[in-house]
Amino acid sequence: MNIFHDRNQKVTAYSTTNLKDAFNVACHIADALSIDLLDATVKNDYKWVDKDVLREKDEIIYTE
Numbered sequence: 902m903n904i905f906h907d908r909n910q911k912v913t914a915y916s917t918t919n920l921k922d923a924f925n926v927a928c929h930i931a932d933a934l935s936i937d938l939l940d941a942t943v944k945n946d947y948k949w950v951d952k953d954v955l956r957e958k959d960e961i962i963y964t965e
Contacts, residue, residue, distance in 0.1 A: 921959065928955050 915926050920942070931938040931952060938950040940961070948963040955961060 921961075924950065924955060924961055925959070928952050 914930065915923070917923050917926075924938075924940075927938055928950075938952050938955075940948045940950050940963070951962045951964045
């Protein structure tokens with residue numbers, strides 16, 4: 902997961918090859934920052950993730 906700051910410089914906050922693990926950590930970070938979670942795993946196909954479903958059922962479901 903990358904966090905962009907100051908003219909698009911990025912900082913790696915977490916690194917893994919396990920997609921579910923990455924989304925779980927991202928969900929915790931998004932909750933701590935009180936922000937929404939965006940799935941940008943596919944270039945030019947960005948989708949908002951339902952954090953409640955991710956937390957409760959450990960499933961990645963998208964919101965409209």
